Amino acid sequence: MSRRAFTAGLVATTTVALAFLLLPLVALFLRVSPGTLFGQLGNPVATDAVLVSLKTSAIAHALVLLFGTPAAYLLATNRFRGRPLVLSLVELPLVLPPAVAGIGLLAAFGRLGLLGSTLDAFGVQVGLTQTAVVLAVAFVEMPFYLRGAVAAFEAVDTTLLDAARTLGARPARVFARVALPLALGGLGASSAVALARGLGEFGATIIFAGSLQGVTQTLPLAIYAELDRNFDAALAIGALFVLLGLALLAALRLVPLWTRSVSTSRFRSAPSVSS
Amino acid sequence: MKRAALLCVIALAVPAAALGSGPRITVLAASSLTNAFPAISSAPRYSFAGSDQLAFQIEQGAQADVFAAASPKYPEALYAKKLVYEPVVFATNRLVVIVPSKNPAHIGSVYDLKRHGVRVVLGAVGVPIGDYTRKVLAKLGLNAVLKNVVSDEPDVRSIVAKVALGEADAGFVYVTDVLSANGKVATVTIPARGQPTVKYEIAVIRSTKHLAAAQTFVREVLSRNGRGKLRLFGFGLP
Numbered sequence: 355m356s357r358r359a360f361t362a363g364l365v366a367t368t369t370v371a372l373a374f375l376l377l378p379l380v381a382l383f384l385r386v387s388p389g390t391l392f393g394q395l396g397n398p399v400a401t402d403a404v405l406v407s408l409k410t411s412a413i414a415h416a417l418v419l420l421f422g423t424p425a426a427y428l429l430a431t432n433r434f435r436g437r438p439l440v441l442s443l444v445e446l447p448l449v450l451p452p453a454v455a456g457i458g459l460l461a462a463f464g465r466l467g468l469l470g471s472t473l474d475a476f477g478v479q480v481g482l483t484q485t486a487v488v489l490a491v492a493f494v495e496m497p498f499y500l501r502g503a504v505a506a507f508e509a510v511d512t513t514l515l516d517a518a519r520t521l522g523a524r525p526a527r528v529f530a531r532v533a534l535p536l537a538l539g540g541l542g543a544s545s546a547v548a549l550a551r552g553l554g555e556f557g558a559t560i561i562f563a564g565s566l567q568g569v570t571q572t573l574p575l576a577i578y579a580e581l582d583r584n585f586d587a588a589l590a591i592g593a594l595f596v597l598l599g600l601a602l603l604a605a606l607r608l609v610p611l612w613t614r615s616v617s618t619s620r621f622r623s624a625p626s627v628s629s
Numbered sequence: 630m631k632r633a634a635l636l637c638v639i640a641l642a643v644p645a646a647a648l649g650s651g652p653r654i655t656v657l658a659a660s661s662l663t664n665a666f667p668a669i670s671s672a673p674r675y676s677f678a679g680s681d682q683l684a685f686q687i688e689q690g691a692q693a694d695v696f697a698a699a700s701p702k703y704p705e706a707l708y709a710k711k712l713v714y715e716p717v718v719f720a721t722n723r724l725v726v727i728v729p730s731k732n733p734a735h736i737g738s739v740y741d742l743k744r745h746g747v748r749v750v751l752g753a754v755g756v757p758i759g760d761y762t763r764k765v766l767a768k769l770g771l772n773a774v775l776k777n778v779v780s781d782e783p784d785v786r787s788i789v790a791k792v793a794l795g796e797a798d799a800g801f802v803y804v805t806d807v808l809s810a811n812g813k814v815a816t817v818t819i820p821a822r823g824q825p826t827v828k829y830e831i832a833v834i835r836s837t838k839h840l841a842a843a844q845t846f847v848r849e850v851l852s853r854n855g856r857g858k859l860r861l862f863g864f865g866l867p
Contacts (some may be wrong), residue, residue, distance in 0.1 A: 465733075465795040481796035482748065482779040564750065564780025564791065571781075578783070582685035583755045 382592045394590035402568040403576035403591065410484060410572060411552050414491035418499050418548060423541065426503030427529060431515070441504070447497045455493050456561025463489065464562075486563035487570050495552040502544020506537040543606055550602050554595070652839045654846060655692065657683040659699035659757065659829065660784040661722065661803045665862040666697070669855045673846055679756045679784035687712055687834060694843040697831040697850070699785075699803070700757035704830040716832035719850050721865035722803045723824055724758075724765055726817040727792050727810065734798035739819050742799055743773040750788050750797040753781035758788070761825045762801040769823040789814065803827065805863040828867070 355363075383391070394400060429441065447455060461467050463480040473480060480486050510533055518532045519525075534541075556574040563570040565579060573591055580588040656673040658666050659680045666675060673695070676683070680698035687696060687707060696713055698704050704716035728736045734747045742749055752759030759781065766774050779797060782788045786809075788800040793813035807816055831850055833843045849855050856866050 460794060460796070470795075479748070479796075481794075482750070482791065564782065564796075565753070566778065566780050569779075579753060579781070582679075582681045585685075 379596050382589055382596060385589055386586050390586055391590045391593050394584070394587045395594065397584070397587045397590075399567060399571075399576055399580055399584070400587055400591055400594075403571055403573045404594075406484070406487070406568065406570065407553055407572040410487040410491055411549065414488045414495060414552055415545070415549050417488070417492050418495045418552075419545060422496055422499045422503055423534075424529075426500050427507050427533060429500075430504045430507030430510075431512075431533070444497055444500050444504075447493065448501070452494060452555065452557030453561060455490065455558035459486070459489060459493060459558060459562040481562060482564040482566075482570065484563075484569055487559055487572060490558040490562050491552040491555050494555050494558060495548040498551050499544050499548035502547060503537075503541050506540025506544065507533060509540060510536045546602055546606055550599065553598070652842055654694040654837070654839050654842045656695040656697065656846065657686065657691070657693045657834075658695075658697040659683070660786045661699055661758070661805055662697055662829075663786065664809055665805070665859055665864065666850075668862065669858045670846060670849050677786075679752075681755050681757070682783065690836070692836070692838075693834055694837040694839055695831065695846055696834055697829065698757070699827065699829055700760070701828050701830045702757070702760075704832045708832065711835065713832035713834050716830040717847070717851065718828050718867045719831050719855075720829040720859050721867060722805055722827040722829065722863075723865070724761055724801055724819050724827070725804045725807065726799055726819060727789065727802055727807060727814040728799045728817060729792055729795045729797075730813055730815050731795070732815060733795065736799050736817055739769065739771065739817060739823070742777065743771055745777075747777050748779045748796075748798045749774060749777045750780045750782055750791045750800040751778050752785065752788060752801070753783060756782075756784060757827075758785050758802065761827055764825045765801065765819055765823045768825075769820065803863075808863060829864070 429437065429444075460481060462469055463473065463486070464470050465474060465479060465481060470480075480489065514536065515528055515532055518528045523531070553572075554574055555572070556578070559565075559570070559572060560575055560578070565571045565575045567576075567579075571579065573595065577588045577591050580591070654673045655676065656666065657676050657678075660677050663677045676693070678686075680700055680703050683696060683698065684703035684707060687693065688710075696704060696707065697719070698716075699722070701716065701718070704713060707713045708716055726736065726739055726742070728734070734741070734744075736742065736747070741747065751762050754760065754763070763775075766772055780791065782791065782800075785802050785806050788797075788802050789806050789810050791797045792800040793810050799817070804816075807814060831847055833840065833847060837843045850859075860866060
């Protein structure tokens with residue numbers, strides 16, 4: 355095959371792939387007028403879903419950051435037996451369908467589940483409540499965040515951590531003042547990806563939390579509920595997600611620039627060995 | 630290469646031959662027909678879902694041959710839009726309340742459902758079972774039950790699942806759905822004066838490429854054998 359034919363082939367396949375990826379996204383905006391789309395976002399189903407999604411995702415995301423960040427630091431900075439196994443287990447939910455997460459959560463926290471009778475004894479029911487949405491979102495978010503956060507901490511130059519220690523900093527201070535700021539760019543990126551994944555969570559939520567407007571009906575569930583009742587509203591929510599995604603990607607492009615400027619300024623002020 | 634092609638031909642030919650003559654049609658049917666229809670005929674390919682969702686699929690141009698809905702609403706709407714041929718009523722149904730077999734909320738009558746803290750699941754508005762349920766509640770003066778709803782489900786099967794799993798204390802379904810729950814649920818009857826008229830309609834989809842086979846299937850459902858099977862699964866007959 356001549357070089358020109360090969361290049362032409364590459365361009366052709368790329369064009370098909372890109373068109374296939376972008377066509378549905380563009381179609382969301384072209385099916386009805388922007389005015390209708392914008393108007394549908396004022397629809398109570400959409401506004402309730404926005405509120406439910408924001409609330410549950412914020413709580414779930416806070417939990418993921420709170421527990422995931424120290425866990426990622428431990429996994430990144432310690433070499434122990436079974437570490438590869440732990441890292442693989444962390445990634446296991448990534449390759450499972452969300453429906454499996456849903457029935458797994460039911461089997462664990464459902465009223466007839468492993469912890470269900472214990473929870474029931476305390477008068478707590480998780481299934482079909484907003485708590486269930488939070489758990490479902492946190493469950494699917496956590497592996498995305500952990501994976502990125504472990505990589506972010508691993509990328510931190512260990513000599514800097516060692517230097518901090520030899521200068522007398524306690525482990526907590528090394529974590530908070532050295533490791534955390536240096537890994538911030540990577541942590542921010544994985545946090546954003548996890549948040550997006552959590553906002554889009556559907557399968558585990560509909561199985562474990564059900565769907566009730568204003569309580570458990572998140573944005574993806576609202577798309578599903580409105581599909582046959584009010585297609586325009588479903589389109590509008592879909593379009594909202596596309597815009598949200600674009601904003602997120604733009605933010606991800608900006609984060610590395612920001613951290614680079616922070617870290618370079620810090621190193622510039624630090625005395626270098628050669629001087 | 631040739632051999633592989635030959636194998637492919639055989640692989641494609643065998644199931645077609647096993648099915649006997651005629652094309653394999655696709656039947657879009659209400660969730661509540663999940664057990665009854667395959668018993669009437671195993672020949673078609675079935676897709677069971679909420680009638681509203683199926684109607685939406687037909688409007689979006691889904692390739693299918695027959696539509697059977699748990700309410701006249703959607704077949705009649707599609708008939709008006711000339712998307713299906715004239716629908717016929719082929720079965721009736723009644724509503725019933727189901728509770729988990731252990732009945733944790735101690736539901737003895739439909740009136741217990743308005744008690745504070747009882748967790749009820751309904752079909753969503755627009756899904757036939759959801760619309761019928763709201764009619765029942767209105768007829769019995771039980772609109773207070775709506776405050777106890779913890780989930781609006783997309784079809785009857787998911788209502789049965791949530792009650793059978795014990796996540797909900799009670800749900801409204803068709804009497805015919807109780808059979809499919811395999812003893813994991815108990816029933817509480819709804820007073821006759823609260824019962825809505827539940828009619829099932831079937832229609833051949835106009836875009837069908839297998840008109841004769843689709844009509845044959847509809848005739849089978851309406852035949853004595855079909856009616857017997859429907860009755861066996863708890864349906865009423867028109």
